Amino acid sequence: MGLSGIEIFKKLPKTNCGKCGVPTCLAFAMKLATGQAELDACPDIPDAVKEEIGEASAPPVKTVVIGTGDRAVKLGGETVLFRHEKRFENPPAFTLLLSDKMDEAEITTRLKKFNYTVYERVGVVLRPELVAIKAESGDASRFGTLVEKVCNETDAGLVLMNEDTEALSQVARSCSNRKPLLYAANKNNFETMGNFAKELSCPLAVKAGNLEELFEVSEKLIAMGLKDLVLDSGARSAKQAFEDQIIIRRSALLKKSKPFGFPTIVFPCEMADNLMKETMIACQMTAKYGGVIVMSEIEGHSIFPLLLASMNIFTDPQRPMAVEQKIYEIGATNESSPVLITGNFSLTYFIVSGEIDSSRVPSYLLIKDTEGLSVLTAWAAGKFAADTVATFVKKSGIEEKVKHRKLVIPGYLATISGELEEELPDWEILIGPREASHLPAYLKQLKI
Amino acid sequence: MAFEVPKVSYTGKIREIPLGREGSTVTVGGESCYSFHLFEGEMPYTPKIAMEVYDSEPEDWSDTALEPFADVIKDPVAWARKCIDTYGAEMIALQLASTDPNDKDISADEAAKITKKVADAVEVPLIVWGCANVEKDTEVLKAVCEVCEGKNLIIGPVVEGNYRAIGAAAIAYKHTVVASTPIDINLAKQLNILLGNLNVPDEKIIIDPSTGALGYGLEYCYSVMERIRMAALVQEDERLQFPIISNLAKEVWKTKEVKVTEAEAPLLGDLGKRGILMEALTAQCVLLAGANILVMRHPEAISLVKQSIKDLMTGK
Ligand code: SF4
Numbered sequence: 001m002g003l004s005g006i007e008i009f010k011k012l013p014k015t016n017c018g019k020c021g022v023p024t025c026l027a028f029a030m031k032l033a034t035g036q037a038e039l040d041a042c043p044d045i046p047d048a049v050k051e052e053i054g055e056a057s058a059p060p061v062k063t064v065v066i067g068t069g070d071r072a073v074k075l076g077g078e079t080v081l082f083r084h085e086k087r088f089e090n091p092p093a094f095t096l097l098l099s100d101k102m103d104e105a106e107i108t109t110r111l112k113k114f115n116y117t118v119y120e121r122v123g124v125v126l127r128p129e130l131v132a133i134k135a136e137s138g139d140a141s142r143f144g145t146l147v148e149k150v151c152n153e154t155d156a157g158l159v160l161m162n163e164d165t166e167a168l169s170q171v172a173r174s175c176s177n178r179k180p181l182l183y184a185a186n187k188n189n190f191e192t193m194g195n196f197a198k199e200l201s202c203p204l205a206v207k208a209g210n211l212e213e214l215f216e217v218s219e220k221l222i223a224m225g226l227k228d229l230v231l232d233s234g235a236r237s238a239k240q241a242f243e244d245q246i247i248i249r250r251s252a253l254l255k256k257s258k259p260f261g262f263p264t265i266v267f268p269c270e271m272a273d274n275l276m277k278e279t280m281i282a283c284q285m286t287a288k289y290g291g292v293i294v295m296s297e298i299e300g301h302s303i304f305p306l307l308l309a310s311m312n313i314f315t316d317p318q319r320p321m322a323v324e325q326k327i328y329e330i331g332a333t334n335e336s337s338p339v340l341i342t343g344n345f346s347l348t349y350f351i352v353s354g355e356i357d358s359s360r361v362p363s364y365l366l367i368k369d370t371e372g373l374s375v376l377t378a379w380a381a382g383k384f385a386a387d388t389v390a391t392f393v394k395k396s397g398i399e400e401k402v403k404h405r406k407l408v409i410p411g412y413l414a415t416i417s418g419e420l421e422e423e424l425p426d427w428e429i430l431i432g433p434r435e436a437s438h439l440p441a442y443l444k445q446l447k448i
Numbered sequence: 449m450a451f452e453v454p455k456v457s458y459t460g461k462i463r464e465i466p467l468g469r470e471g472s473t474v475t476v477g478g479e480s481c482y483s484f485h486l487f488e489g490e491m492p493y494t495p496k497i498a499m500e501v502y503d504s505e506p507e508d509w510s511d512t513a514l515e516p517f518a519d520v521i522k523d524p525v526a527w528a529r530k531c532i533d534t535y536g537a538e539m540i541a542l543q544l545a546s547t548d549p550n551d552k553d554i555s556a557d558e559a560a561k562i563t564k565k566v567a568d569a570v571e572v573p574l575i576v577w578g579c580a581n582v583e584k585d586t587e588v589l590k591a592v593c594e595v596c597e598g599k600n601l602i603i604g605p606v607v608e609g610n611y612r613a614i615g616a617a618a619i620a621y622k623h624t625v626v627a628s629t630p631i632d633i634n635l636a637k638q639l640n641i642l643l644g645n646l647n648v649p650d651e652k653i654i655i656d657p658s659t660g661a662l663g664y665g666l667e668y669c670y671s672v673m674e675r676i677r678m679a680a681l682v683q684e685d686e687r688l689q690f691p692i693i694s695n696l697a698k699e700v701w702k703t704k705e706v707k708v709t710e711a712e713a714p715l716l717g718d719l720g721k722r723g724i725l726m727e728a729l730t731a732q733c734v735l736l737a738g739a740n741i742l743v744m745r746h747p748e749a750i751s752l753v754k755q756s757i758k759d760l761m762t763g764k
Contacts, residue, residue, distance in 0.1 A: 238759040259451070
């Protein structure tokens, strides 16, 4: 941070060539200053200037990328301590831990589960992102074989965990094109590991016994020229990890501490003896600043709630989330199923569709684009006016799906029913309940 | 450059509020730091969990939620006792759901009778929660205040539309009020000011900034709680220095995700454990954001949250 748009603008080529995707250098500078553009989008900035601006405008928690292609995971890039102050940028990467001590069948099953665990919610893809491979057998060839197997069976990013730097470097060399996170440099081996990570241009984890040590080792690695670090303070209890995560983030943001200006790696898998408790700790880390969150298992009942928590916490508080404008069919609908309409604020959609679902009355839910606003706000802003609602109803294709012409509108919008009846002369407008929770009772007594 | 722990200097403190009747009160609040930031402040009273009891048999509960209470589901008194005797509940939250005009619409008198029975049967603090219909709650909660005089119940939701009537009854019969507002820090503050003007004592106010379930708007509640705590602790906003309650169980247990079976949605995993974690994770998030009292349902979710509170407080 630090540099204003104008300060950045002074350093740009000022040709207004538009190659960066915005029409002027000034516009580009403004976007850079607010973190909405990447410096690399302008091809004409001299390298020296790039470094200078990059340095000054970089977020206090550096963005570190693990993995490549579609499965590259961005971590860090954070600029605030509380989500309401602006927004959190990059959600944590839930990571499956595999050990070279596990038997092969077990590994195959876990990897498979990892690969097919993908959810979609409001158009956002949610999934566990990384696989951590840990050397525990003491047999370098076993470790190598496992890494090779994982590379073959998933495109996901990797975390390579091996205390034996020699063994780690051999294996890392064979898959450095996947940009794995190397785990880890410590106070004894940081020179070897640092040089090695630099040579392969892979991100490097730093592991210490406590925060002071972490600070020192990180500082030394920065001095060696390393840019992509991931921090492990060594805490293995919920309380200590909580404290360390907060101190690390605060130091980066409030003290501009460079050694702590990186994303973190945390290990709920080493902090609980069952998956339920492990999930609670992982949730704590999701809210309070965990980066790579390593789990002993990926099971739907645990990872799904965790991904929801992560999605909630990392939602941009300034931008209402929206779902697509269309007809949603809930349950086994037919030509005499009820038809309801509401706005496209995602929360409205989730709550209303959930209530319809639990009513067990199959229904059509028309979701009108209200630019992500809730129904009342949308109506006040003219996004749920009778004429626009009518146009949408006509174009939606619902008239081909049902024989009746009864439309249920939200109870809060009773005032538009008269106007809407004028705009939709074939339709009878019914006023639904004000609260979604009353929908099941309403739908059960509704006669079409 | 040496490393130095950047500490926040807190200038405010959350009020300590004793709940329940004399001789067996449970105190909440008293924090001089953000939740669990024990390296720079104190949390003299750990957050508490109130177990839900319903005034009549719930109709739409999932098997997961129903199972632990199957033997007491028709009897609020037995239900409350089971929560205390079997599950060690620190508080009870009686949900007067059947007072809802869109539901069974039981009368204020009947609701008051049920409440009195439960209140007489439990020694722990009792939260009594209406159906969130402004007019009906006014009637019901006034009646409840009267028949339970002196028991220092925690009465809610008290909203802008009925705070005068319920507030006056709470003052007269010595109860604590839950000031409820829809996810908005300014409205929360405003209602607390109004309650103060009405002469509701400061040690009789709890804030309810509204709760959404995990995946259903939790983020809004999370942030409004964090903002309330920030205002209270570092911006010396006196009218926000009250403990926070989160009535979360009923939000979580009505979502689709706690009801869909594993056969219908294999990716969502075990139905029972998933429901428990949906509740426990919602609780975990609001705890970190600043909640002091959590209204919860499933005994296993509660035990996970208790463990988590203990871990964060004591470091094991
Ligand atoms: S590409 Fe560079 S030079 Fe061209 S308009 Fe954008 S910022 Fe200016």
